[in-house]
Amino acid sequence: MGSPSIAARIPRRHPAPEPITRYDRRLSEILSHATEVFCKKGYEGASMRDLSRASGMSLAGLYYYFESKERLLFLIQKHTFTTVVLRLKARLAGVDDAEERIRIFILNHLEYFLHNQPAMKVLTHEDDALKNGFASELAAIKREYYRLCVGLVDEFKKVHGLQVSTRTAVMSLFGMMNWIYTWHNPRVDSGAEQLSREMGDVFLRGITAGARGRKGPLRKVSES
Amino acid sequence: MGSPSIAARIPRRHPAPEPITRYDRRLSEILSHATEVFCKKGYEGASMRDLSRASGMSLAGLYYYFESKERLLFLIQKHTFTTVVLRLKARLAGVDDAEERIRIFILNHLEYFLHNQPAMKVLTHEDDALKNGFASELAAIKREYYRLCVGLVDEFKKVHGLQVSTRTAVMSLFGMMNWIYTWHNPRVDSGAEQLSREMGDVFLRGITAGARGRKGPLRKVSES
DNA sequence: AGTCAATTCGAACGAACGTTCGAATGAGTC
DNA sequence: GACTCATTCGAACGTTCGTTCGAATTGACT
Numbered sequence A, B: 001m002g003s004p005s006i007a008a009r010i011p012r013r014h015p016a017p018e019p020i021t022r023y024d025r026r027l028s029e030i031l032s033h034a035t036e037v038f039c040k041k042g043y044e045g046a047s048m049r050d051l052s053r054a055s056g057m058s059l060a061g062l063y064y065y066f067e068s069k070e071r072l073l074f075l076i077q078k079h080t081f082t083t084v085v086l087r088l089k090a091r092l093a094g095v096d097d098a099e100e101r102i103r104i105f106i107l108n109h110l111e112y113f114l115h116n117q118p119a120m121k122v123l124t125h126e127d128d129a130l131k132n133g134f135a136s137e138l139a140a141i142k143r144e145y146y147r148l149c150v151g152l153v154d155e156f157k158k159v160h161g162l163q164v165s166t167r168t169a170v171m172s173l174f175g176m177m178n179w180i181y182t183w184h185n186p187r188v189d190s191g192a193e194q195l196s197r198e199m200g201d202v203f204l205r206g207i208t209a210g211a212r213g214r215k216g217p218l219r220k221v222s223e224s
Numbered sequence C: 001a002g003t004c005a006a007t008t009c010g011a012a013c014g015a016a017c018g019t020t021c022g023a024a025t026g027a028g029t030c
Numbered sequence D: 001g002a003c004t005c006a007t008t009c010g011a012a013c014g015t016t017c018g019t020t021c022g023a024a025t026t027g028a029c030t
Helices: A004-009 A022-041 A048-055 A069-092 A098-115 A117-125 A132-160 A166-182 A192-207 B004-009 B022-041 B048-055 B069-092 B098-115 B117-125 B132-160 B166-182 B192-207
Strands: none
Touching: A022 A048, A022 A069, A022 A117, A048 A069, A069 A098, A069 A117, A069 A132, A098 A117, A098 A132, A098 A166, A098 A192, A117 A166, A132 A166, A132 A192, A166 A192, A166 B166, A166 B192, A192 B166, A192 B192, B022 B048, B022 B069, B022 B117, B048 B069, B069 B098, B069 B117, B069 B132, B098 B117, B098 B132, B098 B166, B098 B192, B117 B166, B132 B166, B132 B192, B166 B192
């Protein structure tokens, strides 16, 4: 007897040789159902009873798998973000061209976004829903992702001798990409490949100075 | 006796010759305090007791000014959005140049955003928090604003003979601009004028085809 | 001072919230 | 069948939620 859930909650020590247990499978089922609910009703707006109904498990049963609603959101966000970063690093390996690397970054982001829209909406929309410990651990991953993108843009700037503000450029790029969850309709809008090509064009041309060595922004584009 | 609030809730018929009553003044005070709270804790996360504390009025007293928490959010969002559209139209009047009109659009949006950050965060972040009637009335304003921007971009495309997808371009622009509430720090980042210049540069150069008549996106920029 | 309506409030309503607990199941081993 | 541990559940905990109501207070006008 005693509290069985205590042993079950002990995290795995070695993430590498992980045998996929029944516990792990059940947990990720719950996470995926919860993601849908959080996406539809928001973190604060979704109740534990909503999650219970969606995952087909009793209210009390859920607490065998995580100790609080906040930790549940944390698990979802961390898994989503970690996966995105992991895939990105794999895709960047071996590619040297600065432009191509930025295009890979955009494609990776949009592809995962469109194929896991609910998870990515929860990640971006419920950005500051977590508190203290949870928040800071997630902020660390976010900062790594941001820095990585800054590195790509800085490299591109160096190669092309540009002077735009990296911070503004990167934040604008994130804005373009993350805003997608508010408007993208799979039945109307194009897929990740075309969208990332379009946004890549806008972004790369956008931060590249005018062709004939004119330094300033395009001003009074003559009609000739 | 009787319910005094019923008469008070009747909306003004003629918005033009409106005498600013004590009621109106008090209401907008409450709205501005509520905006701060919604901004900090989110719509669902903020309780009526939070709003009561922030505005220095009793819990019951609030209900003299609006009949539900949802209507309160609606009033905030509608007022904010209407003001932005109104200012924009005034600024666009008399300006014919397509590029200049887009730059005015961006400046107007960012300027209001940065000077009324809490209100604009509530407007963009609590986008789908409203239900049914409230939601559709707000969606109408949003659609008008969107169409207006589409018109500006289409005109720019026509003048310059461009072929980019208007929808993707406009949505990317909104993404760049609206994402600001997640990262802008007044003590570090530049103001509305410079930001709108930078974003305007990125966007306008971005949707403009390569300089030497090359039609496609910049590809394999040679290092020569 | 007295009157009437506009405004504000304390106290409470029922409902829903996140979480807990002990008992009931399920699955695997003797 | 009996023992064990992992998993699930019904029922309830105390708290907070949005909202209401009748009474008290205020402000404007005679």
